[in-house]
Amino acid sequence: GISFVKELFKDALTCQLEDDLESVAKLIVANNEDHVVVVDDHLILQGILTSFDITKAVAYSKRKVSEIVTRKVVSVTPEETIYELIGKLKKYNISAMPVVDNNGKVLGIVSADMLVKDLAPKP
Amino acid sequence: GISFVKELFKDALTCQLEDDLESVAKLIVANNEDHVVVVDDHLILQGILTSFDITKAVAYSKRKVSEIVTRKVVSVTPEETIYELIGKLKKYNISAMPVVDNNGKVLGIVSADMLVKDLAPKP
Numbered sequence: 257g258i259s260f261v262k263e264l265f266k267d268a269l270t271c272q273l274e275d276d277l278e279s280v281a282k283l284i285v286a287n288n289e290d291h292v293v294v295v296d297d298h299l300i301l302q303g304i305l306t307s308f309d310i311t312k313a314v315a316y317s318k319r320k321v322s323e324i325v326t327r328k329v330v331s332v333t334p335e336e337t338i339y340e341l342i343g344k345l346k347k348y349n350i351s352a353m354p355v356v357d358n359n360g361k362v363l364g365i366v367s368a369d370m371l372v373k374d375l376a377p378k379p
Numbered sequence: 380g381i382s383f384v385k386e387l388f389k390d391a392l393t394c395q396l397e398d399d400l401e402s403v404a405k406l407i408v409a410n411n412e413d414h415v416v417v418v419d420d421h422l423i424l425q426g427i428l429t430s431f432d433i434t435k436a437v438a439y440s441k442r443k444v445s446e447i448v449t450r451k452v453v454s455v456t457p458e459e460t461i462y463e464l465i466g467k468l469k470k471y472n473i474s475a476m477p478v479v480d481n482n483g484k485v486l487g488i489v490s491a492d493m494l495v496k497d498l499a500p501k502p
């Protein structure tokens with residue numbers, strides 16, 4: 257079976273801190289995904305924004321990405337194992353995380369959804 | 380290990396069709412969950428609403444629960460196996476589903492997140 261994150265991750269949806277909320281919401285809906293990784297011009301990790309954060313904006317009338325983005329991101333590197341990944345998902349009660357290289361550059365994303373759908377044992 | 384849905388599901392967050400969007404958004408944020416099951420006065424399944432749907436409301440300026448709720452819900456019964464559950468999650472590209480009895484009454488919810496966090500093999 258698959259043992260390392262590098263065998264599982266896929267391309268991430270990305271946006272920048274100065275983008276407006278509506279355009280990020282449209283990106284999420286158009287791609288049927290819940291997670292957008294916030295990056296700078298050099299693809300360096302700046303934060304993460306999920307449909308959960310957009311729900312926070314509706315609940316508390318926030319208007320800008322910078323008001324609802326999570327800046328302290330839990331990420332993973334391609335060399336980490338699937339066990340380490342699951343351990344982090346549990347520890348921080350999150351359902352996805354960006355995959356980054358040693359310079360913090362975003363390489364992709366991996367999620368609980370992908371684990372269940374790609375790794376589930378055949379009946 | 381766990382083989383049936385009845386060994387895994389938990390209580391669902393619920394709301395009703397006539398609730399306003401802001402109060403459902405606050406329910407999602409307060410509980411750190413992404414899924415709310417829409418029910419009638421007798422707890423019969425009416426639809427499902429996720430943080431993804433609230434993101435749709437932001438993207439396309441919708442204001443009411445009834446405008447964004449998904450009425451055709453994929454659900455599962457407690458007697459179904461975990462394999463059948465994973466099969467449905469994959470087939471419909473969803474990450475959670477309500478657990479219902481034979482009358483369509485909502486008993487709880489089960490998600491990909493729970494599968495990964497509760498069923499993951501120990502290292």
Ligand SMILES: C[S@@+](CC[C@H](N)C(=O)[O-])C[C@H]1O[C@@H](n2cnc3c(N)ncnc32)[C@H](O)[C@@H]1O
Nearest residue numbers: 304306308326328329330349350351352353411
């Ligand atoms: C606690 S989770 C619960 C809801 C959902 N299961 C999820 O993961 O989005 C929601 C919050 O976690 C944050 N979040 C999601 N992925 C994250 C990650 N990899 N690192 C840090 N925070 C993250 C989101 O920005 C959001 O504010």
Ligand SMILES: C[S@@+](CC[C@H](N)C(=O)[O-])C[C@H]1O[C@@H](n2cnc3c(N)ncnc32)[C@H](O)[C@@H]1O
Nearest residue numbers: 288427429431449451452453472473474475476
């Ligand atoms: C296609 S999924 C993709 C995003 C995310 N993975 C999720 O499941 O919400 C998003 C859409 O699926 C719908 N949905 C979620 N769970 C569902 C279920 N059990 N049955 C039918 N539709 C569902 C939501 O209402 C939302 O409009």
